[in-house]
Amino acid sequence: MTNRILAACRRQPTDRTPIWLMRQAGRYMSVYRAVRERYGFLEMVKRPDVAAEVTLQPIEAFHLDAAIIFADILPPLEGLGIQLTFEKGEGPVIHNPIRSRADIESLRPYVAEESSAYTLEALRLVKRALPPGTALYGFSGAPFTLASYAIEGGGSREYRRTKVLMYSDPESWRLLLEKLSDLVADYLLAQVRAGADVVQIFDSWAGALAPDDFREYVLPYLQAAINRFRAAFAPGTAPPVVYFGTDLNGMLPLLRETGAEVIGLDWRIRLADGWAQLGPDVAVQGNLDPLALHGPWPEIERRARAILDQAAGRPGHIFNLGHGILTETPEDNVRRLVEFVQGYRVSAESRSAL
Numbered sequence: 001m002t003n004r005i006l007a008a009c010r011r012q013p014t015d016r017t018p019i020w021l022m023r024q025a026g027r028y029m030s031v032y033r034a035v036r037e038r039y040g041f042l043e044m045v046k047r048p049d050v051a052a053e054v055t056l057q058p059i060e061a062f063h064l065d066a067a068i069i070f071a072d073i074l075p076p077l078e079g080l081g082i083q084l085t086f087e088k089g090e091g092p093v094i095h096n097p098i099r100s101r102a103d104i105e106s107l108r109p110y111v112a113e114e115s116s117a118y119t120l121e122a123l124r125l126v127k128r129a130l131p132p133g134t135a136l137y138g139f140s141g142a143p144f145t146l147a148s149y150a151i152e153g154g155g156s157r158e159y160r161r162t163k164v165l166m167y168s169d170p171e172s173w174r175l176l177l178e179k180l181s182d183l184v185a186d187y188l189l190a191q192v193r194a195g196a197d198v199v200q201i202f203d204s205w206a207g208a209l210a211p212d213d214f215r216e217y218v219l220p221y222l223q224a225a226i227n228r229f230r231a232a233f234a235p236g237t238a239p240p241v242v243y244f245g246t247d248l249n250g251m252l253p254l255l256r257e258t259g260a261e262v263i264g265l266d267w268r269i270r271l272a273d274g275w276a277q278l279g280p281d282v283a284v285q286g287n288l289d290p291l292a293l294h295g296p297w298p299e300i301e302r303r304a305r306a307i308l309d310q311a312a313g314r315p316g317h318i319f320n321l322g323h324g325i326l327t328e329t330p331e332d333n334v335r336r337l338v339e340f341v342q343g344y345r346v347s348a349e350s351r352s353a354l
Contacts, residue, residue, distance in 0.1 A: 005066045005135035006197060009240035009262050011283050011316035017308060019341040020066035020137070021334070022244075023324030024058040029331060031057050041086045045071055046118045052125035059134060061331070062338045066135040066198070067126060069191070071119045073141030073202055074149060076187050079115025080107040080179070082150055090154065097153035099161075101172045110183040112190035120194040127195030135198055138191030142203035142245070143180040143221040150176075159208050166217050177221040185228035192239050200242040201225070201260070207247025214251055219258065226259040242285060246323060252277040267322025272310035275317075283316035288337075290321045293329045297336055304340055313346030 004018035026032055032054055035044065044050045054070040074084055074092050083095040098104060113120065127136055141149075148162045149155075156162070166173045188199040206218055222243070230238040243255060244264030255263050256278055265274040265286035275284050292303050304319075311317035319341045325334070 003133050003135055003197065005318060006240065008316055008318045009198060009242070009283055011281075013315045017311065017313075017317055017319050017341055017344060018065035018135075019319040019338055020064045020068065020135075021058075021321050021325050022068070024062075024064060024068065024334075025054045025070045026325060027327045028325055028329040028334070029057055029061065031061070041072075042075070042084075045075060048118050048121035048125055051119065051122035052129070055122065055126045056129055058334075059130065062335055063131075063342075064134075064338055065342075066137055067130060068137040068139060068200070069119060069123050069126060069196070071122070071139070073139070073146065073204075075119075076110065076112075076116055076140070076183060077146060077150060079110040079112075080183070082107075092149065092154055094150060094153045097161075098147075098150045098165075098176065101169065101175070104172055104176045104179070107176075107179055110179075110186060112187050116187060116190065120190055123191055123194035123196055136196050137198050137200055137242075138188060138194075138196030139200040139202060140184045140187045140191075142201045142206065142218075142243075143177050143184055143225060144209075144218045145203050145205045145245075146180050146183070147173075147176055148205045156205075159205060166213070170217075173217065177217075178224070181221040181225040182228065184225040188225075188229050188241075189232050196239065198240050198242060199229070200244060200264075203243065203245035203248075206245040211251040211254060214248075214254055219254060222258045230259070240283075244285065249274065256282055262316075262318065264320065265322065270310060271307050271317075275311075275314075280314075283318070284311075285318040285320045287320065287322040290323050290326045290329070293321075293325065293333045293337065297333065300333055300337060301340055304337060305344070308341065308344050308346070311346075 004014045007014045008018050051070040055067050058064055059067050078084055085093050087093050148159055151162045151165060226241055240261045242262040242264060243258050243260035246266045249269040252274060262283040262285050263278055265284055267287050267289035271287050288303060292300055
């Protein structure tokens with residue numbers, strides 16, 4: 001059976017637009033909440049059977065075109081010696097944040113098969129259980145976002161410590177980002193070996209940067225990670241790489257330079273405008289506002305149709321949200337959205353507007 005996601009990533013024609021949703025395995029689903037009552041979040045991530053079960057829940061419920069492995073961007077940092085917990089009401093907490101050059105130099109080498117064995121096993125379990133034609137996404141945090149968490153010690157609004165290190169000690173920044181770039185590449189490669197068809201890099205915090213800072217302090221390490229990942233495959237055979245970050249619409253031409261085949265767009269830009277900035281040689285993923293799914297169905301349909309009409313059936317569009325699905329999203333709205341997108345056929349008017 002044709003894998004529509006892979007075809008779209010490669011900008012090949014598909015009979016319809018494929019769809020999956022970021023954070024599609026999560027708290028908005030009643031079956032997920034039932035599992036969550038029995039386990040802590042990190043425990044769920046680190047139990048392959050549970051992670052696989054949760055990954056498959058939205059596939060079984062909504063028949064999406066892709067599954068994304070249930071995991072989190074931060075646990076791979078434990079492989080470097082960073083101590084991580086998830087605290088109720090606080091989210092992730094890093095107990096030995098990076099504060100000096102010595103902290104960076106003391107980081108251990110990351111070995112995916114040892115440090116992330118639980119996610120790799122979950123991928124293998126999911127791969128065996130997926131319906132034919134359903135793609136499996138692996139993912140990693142981006143070097144900048146991982147560095148920011150490790151430096152700040154958790155969530156942040158200003159990224160003050162991160163930017164101070166970046167500006168005041170560029171050599172230490174370079175050393176840290178090189179280590180994290182290697183981690184990202186090796187982690188993604190291990191996920192592909194375990195069954196992932198596509199890999200996505202999440203840069204949750206890169207939107208806090210000015211474009212010139214992104215180019216100087218972030219882009220080289222994204223390129224290095226993607227190049228290292230791709231170099232493990234024969235030319236032209238590497239699985240597609242998706243790059244997604246929020247608040248990056250002011251630097252979309254820069255994102256072309258990452259080397260990713262697919263760029264995710266958040267909801268703060270019209271899909272047609274974002275694609276025009278990226279150019280026709282890049283596939284796009286997105287970009288319905290996640291909060292739209294909390295509205296009435298006619299409004300959801302209107303917004304989804306507008307996105308699909310802007311894509312106009314061009315090869316290379318994967319329908320998704322402009323960020324992760326939110327808690328308390330009505331499950332029936334998710335079901336109706338998936339059915340609508342999968343049943344949509346581009347109009348002659350939309351095609352003629354190209």
